[in-house]
Amino acid sequence: MADQAANPQAQLLLIPPNTVTVVHTRPIPMMQHPTVYHYQNPLTGEHIASLLPPGHPEMICLQHGGHVNETEFSIPGILAAIIWFPLGIVFCLLDRRVKCRRCGTIIDDGICG
Helix, strand or coil, rough: CCHHHHHHHHHHHCCCCCCCCCCCCCCCCCCCCCCCCEECCCCCCCEECCCCCCCCHHHHHHHHCCCCCEECCHHHHHHHHHCCHHHHHHHHHCCCEEEEECCCCCCECCCCC
16 A cells, blocks of 8 residues: 555556546536426326426416317318308318417318418
8 A cells, every 4th residue: 555655656557547537627517407397198197208397388288188279261161162062161171270279289280281
C-alpha cells in the first residue's frame, strides 16, 4: 500500500479504463427530463403514459372516455343528394367529415378528404 501511495503511476493503473474523470471545474449543464403524465382509459382500463398535460384537449377526451362527434357534410355531397335523390344520399353520407367538437381530431375525413 505504501508503494502505491508513493508512486502516482501505480495509482493511474488502478483506475478502470471506462471511468469518467472530471477534467474541468465548470459544472456540466444537466438536461431536464420531460414530465410524463399517466392516465387510465375509463372504457378499457388501459394505462397510458403521455407527454401531454391533463388540460390538453386530446387528454380531456381520453379522460371522459371518448370524443364528441360533430358531422359536417360537403357541398358536393349535398348536391349529389339533391340531384340524384335516392342514390345521392349514399354519396352524401360517404362524403361527410366527422371530427371531435372538444379536441378537433378528425375521426373520419370522408372519401373526398
